Amino acid sequence: MFAKPLLVLVASLAIALAVVACGADPTPTAPPTSTPVPPTETPAPAAQAAYVPVTVESCTAVQDEEGEVQTGTASYIYTEPPSRSITLNQHVTEVMLALELQEYMVGTAYIDDEILPQYQAAYQSVPVLAEEYPSREVILGQNPDFLYGGFRSAFGNDAAGSQEELNKIGIGTYLTSSICNIGSPDTLDDVYTDISSIGKIFGVSERADALVKALAEEVSKATSQAGSSGDAPRVFLFDSGDDAPFTATCCSMFTNMIETAGGKNIFDEVDGRWKTVSWEEVIDRDPELIVLTEADWSTSQEKIDLLLGNPALADITAVKEQRFVVLQFSSLVPGIRNATAIAELAEAVSQ
Incomplete structure (x- = not known):
């Protein structure tokens, strides 16, 4: 006790x-x-x-x-x-x-x-x-x-x-x-x-x-198999938000996860863990891969529909190529799911 x-x-x-x-x-x-x-x-x-x-x-x-x-x-x-x-x-x-x-x-x-x-x-x-x-x-x-x-x-x-x-x-x-x-x-x-x-x-x-x-062995296996293919792909995490997206920044678990998997969070220099940014900033940083959270308050399909349905976002590389990865929200905060999520991200980044 x-x-x-x-x-x-x-x-x-x-x-x-x-x-x-x-x-x-x-x-x-x-x-x-x-x-x-x-x-x-x-x-x-x-x-x-x-x-x-x-x-x-x-x-x-x-x-x-x-x-x-x-x-x-x-x-x-x-x-x-x-x-x-x-x-x-x-x-x-x-x-x-x-x-x-x-x-x-x-x-x-x-x-x-x-x-x-x-x-x-x-x-x-x-x-x-x-x-x-x-x-x-x-x-x-x-x-x-x-x-x-x-x-x-x-x-x-x-x-x-x-x-x-x-x-x-x-x-x-x-x-x-x-x-x-x-x-x-x-x-x-x-x-x-x-x-x-x-x-x-x-x-x-x-x-x-x-x-x-x-968990450590799962991460080690995933990252060793991912290999290296030059510069780290630019990755954007889209959590929620229609007019202005809510995303992971510098100090979030996601930033560590995507770096471990061989990618780069396009907002990794922004202070804090989570921030609301603008679509103009996302367009300027042109992500090659977009990670979509699946959560009770914001589904991945809702976010896909927004990305594909907004003409202003049509020239983003990840949108043009429809390079989307869906992760449960619980995989993006510190916990036992992180290892498996890193493996999924490493596979997506290497493609």
Whole structure:
């Protein structure tokens, strides 16, 4: 279990200020519309008998009223593995499911697209607390001992509330480590760090190590087979937006992914992770390949129809040649899907 209030906080480190754009979440935070869900009973983790207390560092992030973000890290002691966990974003839910921890989950929320097929059965066993973020009331109603968030907004005032306040009432928290990469790119190492940290917290480090190894091998195989064909092809990620496209920039996981796959993000010099740009900028940069996100709020077919139906975009190389690649939104944020997505991108880039 997560140790109680002040006993658990070992240190708070590396506090930094940054504007919202440097760590902006790619999905909006909607006001909670959920209703309380009765708590479910969960067994104590099997690893508990042999569990050795661990100290695990988590990213922390708080946005103030002026739009600035305080990020840092805080270390916490876990004296036993959590048995009543809640995940607040899809990509972190899939980390838990990949580590076979579903029986220790009492809730999940905020699904952006389809859960991976191999985890569907496990996912169905976990109560869905809300389509987006559940309210703090709903969360506390489940009597959780651990909350795992993938975006800063998961611990916003309209969702679970601050990590500090949750820790004070004995609830452990973990926020994806890449959120603290203010001004520097997200990388696969961030994903591996998160998997390893969750493995330590739940006493399943061997599973975590095996998962990290498998993902790293998948990436290595994909990139070694991709080869080199001269200059890196220019690639544009089209997430959403009709009048002005929303895209991944400098510090997003996508930029790291496409570079690993042998391509170049045409907006890799723009600060932050995600930005709204203009179609004129896209035309000027003339992408040779366009990656389209598939998500509940914006389908890939809608974006294809827009690209092919707008005469102003007709001379873009990727549009003329209809070189489109579709990736689920969940593949573009730090998580277990990144490795497979890199393989798909490497194949597309090499063609």
